[in-house]
Amino acid sequence: MTVPGSGDEAIRLAEERAAATRERNLPQFTDMPIAGDTANLREGANLHDALLGVLPLVGVWRGEGEIVYPTIDGPFRFGQQITFAHDGRPFLVYEARSWLLNEAGEVIRPAAREQGFWRPQADDTIELLLTHATGIIELFYGKVRTQTSWEFETDAVVRTATAKDVKAAQRLYGIVNNGDLAYVEERAMVGQSMQPHASAQLKRVVG
Incomplete structure (x- = not known):
């Protein structure tokens, strides 16, 4: 018999998930x-x-989240798929695709899309390069907080002439107790100070 919250229970849940994703x-x-x-x-x-240091992230994750910000008429629900992949070299290939959902959970339309690379360095920092389909390029620097959590903040933000006015961003990713991938993002943009913007909890579907 396994006890909820125990190491045995965590192993059992991991084996159960792997049966569908391996x-x-x-x-x-x-x-x-x-x-x-x-x-x-x-x-x-x-x-x-x-x-x-980023091994637990490798896979494909899918779930739902919420967008909030003073300048939007939200909050809004969204679905999202995040992929962390590699080709044997010292970086992760990252892609996130999102879609807006109505109150019933039905898809309204495609939403945010971003691609980039996670580049761990010898001093335990992580360089994160992200390109957004909305015309924004961000360079984050981050670190491994624990074996299952990672935090980042922007060092530079470059925008096209038609992109939204984004000044800075912060992100925190973590593998939570049930094995899901969760993250929160804060942004300073369109004249607002740094504050919560997006959060999501995703289940592993590959890996």
């Missing part, structure tokens, strides 16, 4: 002359030693 991976092109990306640690290239 055989899944990113679509692969078999005719590429180089190794493809993998979001499943059981397949593809070996994980580079530099990525051991």
